[in-house]
Amino acid sequence: MNKMTQRKSVILLSCIALLCCIGGAQAQQNSVSVSPVSIDAKVKRGASYTQTFTLTNNTGTRLRFKCSVSDVWYDEGNKRVTGRPGTLPHSASLWVQFSPAEIDVEPGSSASVKAIVTVPQTAAGGYYSVPIFEALPVDPVLASATIAKVSTAKASIGVRFKGLMMFTTLNASEYNVEIMGGHISPPSASAELAMQLDVRNRGNAHARLHGSYAILNSSGALVGRGAIKETRYLPDQRKMLEAGWAGELSPGKYTAVITVSYDRVGMEPATLLYELPLIVQ
Structure with a gap:
């Protein structure tokens, strides 16, 4: 096996080790989670609504969660589609701001972020957005205890969670x-x-x-x-x-x-x- 093949093998094994570390290997009771996954809230027009999300890091690695949103809708075949904030019908994505938008969570602990939703006075009916939480190691792990460290190798593996936020205005909602x-x-x-x-x-x-x-x-x-x-x-x-x-x-x-x-x-x-x-x- 040549040096290049050895290096690729070590990178691959390191990636697998990191996935086991932060990807939820149940045998080792390691997991990363976000809750709640789905929100169905009744909101007032012209008012604000706050939703708290709990980010849990049950791994041995410090993780940095980055929070964002995207639009969600359906196509002609009723397949779910996503898009940039404010580009799809009934979008609530531009209403949402995370506080904080980025947070580090220590190993074996949890932290909270708030989604602050500002509902326009003109809103009427249902609006939708996908909250996205991307967890990445703060200090990238290149090797586990059983794998030799390779200083020239770089690997970046993260975990991305997508949920669903649905909002219905208390007034001006029509059902048919x-x-x-x-x-x-x-x-x-x-x-x-x-x-x-x-x-x-x-x-x-x-x-x-x-x-x-x-x-x-x-x-x-x-x-x-x-x-x-x-x-x-x-x-x-x-x-x-x-x-x-x-x-x-x-x-x-x-x-x-x-x-x-x-x-x-x-x-x-x-x-x-x-x-x-x-x-x-």
Whole structure:
């Protein structure tokens, strides 16, 4: 093995050692964490809101956390996309300032940073931002106790955490969730019963939809039931709300009665009722 290969091998092993040190090797009970991960806050227009984040360093290395934000939205395929602050719809990123924006956390300890959110008077509805916390060693580690130190090698490995901040104004939030249509497939030997609702959120704030369904036979008797897992819809987002049922149905005519509910800031929860006919051959 030549010297260049040896040097590359030591750098690689050093990187692996550092990842084990700051990347959360459970066997050694080393971890780096940020909490909370998700924020869903109700805010007043023209006022400020403060959210505290706890940065925990359970490694043997002093870490420097750098705090920043980015925009978040969805594309035509409902895939999550991010962008520079202030470039995507319903952005809250320009409202957010971290105090401090950079902080060192000693090994085996925690520290707090505050996100100070200044809500414009003109804000109405839901707004979103991704908080980013990047942890890097203050003193870069090039070798572990079992690896020879190589003074000419340099390695920089960090851990990046991304969360989600959602804000809804207490006033001027509008809710209008519609079920555009639906489809139901009967159970078979290879697949369970599947329900899909085409749902669109025409409001200016996000809605968390959840619900239940009941399957009735032609006589109106209950033959099956289940729950619909919570799904979040951002403003003007349209996507399928799905549920399944693993039971069996005899040939005949059935009706799936579906109830979907969501909370509304400053108002009573809203409930939607939808029925899907089903024929089992």
